[in-house]
Amino acid sequence: VVDGLGGLGHPDFDFISELEYAKTPNLDKFVSLRTTEVGLLYPVNRGITPGSGPGHLGLFGYDPLKPKYTIGRGALEAAGLEFTLRPNDLIFRMNFSQIGSDGILVDRRAGRISSQEGARLSEKLNKAISLRGAEAIVVPSRDYRASLILRTNQALSDQVRDTDPQREGFRPESCLPIDSRDPGARRTADLVNSFVEQAAKILSDEPKANMVLLRGASRLPNIPRFGQIYGLQAAASAIYPLYRGIARLVGMDVLNGATNLAEQIAQVKTHFDDYTFFFVHFKDADSAGEDGDFLRKVKAIEYVDQQFPSILEIGFDVIAITGDHSTPSLLRGHSWHSVPLAVSGPYIRRDDATRLTEYECAKGGLGRLRTHELMNVLMANAGKLKKFGA
């Protein structure tokens, strides 16, 4: 999965796309094989720009339009922490922040304190806070960011409002139930307010980070396990926390230790006999696209191309290369455009494609699929699906 793989013709580069501009001899050769077919994926649906959550859920075979597969932002972020969530956990996104002596918010980001500082403050809170009938766990993320996990025996409600007023010059708000008659939401709001009150006291001697702001209450989605659905032993090789988290949410084993794509591929090779499915995530194409850096995206693609032969060597039966969404550098962000896809396997029909580009994939033998349909194609090509009906 080359994050943000698809692009768009760019006026500064004669209206050709990043994939067209890139020199990709290995991908070209792969795509030209008689046993490789190309096509286009629509991650959510026509015209819809997907976030990373729905983009990856689709790749794993879950229709992101089904409400039951919606992952709240809080759950998504927390899933990206190296921290094992439990089904009943209620998760908030948390900022360390600064208030004045009058209680008015001075800095929502507490002067952008360091990750080290964030870790120290999280530890400080975790040691001192004590809630009635619930455990509060602060897990630091980057800089001033953290997650708060409220853990109880009984499920808490996510139907509570943020305490983050989203703007400086205002007072942090009390946590309120969205519906004041909802007993579960009231109980949750009471717990949250008790947490914030204690946190403010504990942090009162801090020069910058003397307050916490909470937003995006969410519970873990109850997503059926990928491995169970498909009868696969699945492993994920991803470097960025968010993608490790999504893989963990669907029940994949997440491999540790790699710091670049070459090491990821080596990692997959090492574990090849332990699993029957590998998800390998590569981030840099998306990052470059988001920065609007056409040539850096080209370079990221060319790096993938250089590494690609090592993937082929491992000995997979079926290989797909695609993205979770397009990130054209022209748009400096995710986009609604379809995503190039190539699939190889012993029972693939031939097509005319010679390059993995938007233009060639639009004419490819695989046609156009909604992303969540791809898993069935891969499973079929791996000989892992039975006949439907008699």
Add this chain to the structure above:
Amino acid sequence: VVDGLGGLGHPDFDFISELEYAKTPNLDKFVSLRTTEVGLLYPVNRGITPGSGPGHLGLFGYDPLKPKYTIGRGALEAAGLEFTLRPNDLIFRMNFSQIGSDGILVDRRAGRISSQEGARLSEKLNKAISLRGAEAIVVPSRDYRASLILRTNQALSDQVRDTDPQREGFRPESCLPIDSRDPGARRTADLVNSFVEQAAKILSDEPKANMVLLRGASRLPNIPRFGQIYGLQAAASAIYPLYRGIARLVGMDVLNGATNLAEQIAQVKTHFDDYTFFFVHFKDADSAGEDGDFLRKVKAIEYVDQQFPSILEIGFDVIAITGDHSTPSLLRGHSWHSVPLAVSGPYIRRDDATRLTEYECAKGGLGRLRTHELMNVLMANAGKLKKFGA
């Protein structure tokens, strides 16, 4: 929207289609742009020939297969009258007709009386008819055609049978409830029969139009407003009543005064700053197709081509040209064939198309969409959609 845009290769013209036969230098240039992509639309679904109602609802983003978006023929016709319907109105299509002294139907169309005559008779009925607990409003249409609107405080039922026997030599039927145990339908049928009885008396001195026939009882569909769904200020420029009516049903403002496409485009230009979406409807391609007149359809297309540069000049961010359905002159009617589509916008991927023809659109970069998906594509290209999920 070029009504009935798609066609079919015709044996009298070397098996090429109307779009292929037509000289369309302006459309060719437009389609050849790097920022224009073509594709094919399926208005309802594969193999399904759409009526004008579903064809246009699809273009406006409503899936015509959802029962809640079904518009009854009576409601469709009445919506095309310049008459403001209310949510509870029950609408019938009405014919002025002629019966003999024995009550047997002699002419379902009352000798095709003039529109002027129809208006006079409608007025005559409206003045004299008095129903218990309901208002009856006859709105004349063309020639012998009219709509009957029954207006009450309580909603009436559309579950009643026609009084129109559909054939001469038979007696007009009484209006009967479809289910005789349904009290709402019985009450409605009683009102209808009372209306017909009074109308027959009032018209008894007329030489031709001495009876009325009613069919197609329908209520207004409760369709969410187009402008609200998409956050657009939407205007419709259409000449024919039916298309003005459909636009009005979905809540568009309908512009007045234009009598041909050149005037419609001028009208759009005048109102350009007042709206963020324009639906421009052009009928003649469909009419020619329905008459089986290949060359007249070609001419209609060439006329659109001549006017097209004036549309480009106005300054739209996103332009789509397509049809509500195909009307091949070979078939003399609407057909199930897909409909050529071209979309231009600043973030469109390139494809190979150089002409807006069925053949080239089948290979276009936009691929194949169900018509109701098009609005999302246009909205995305206009930068009007947010990201889906985190």
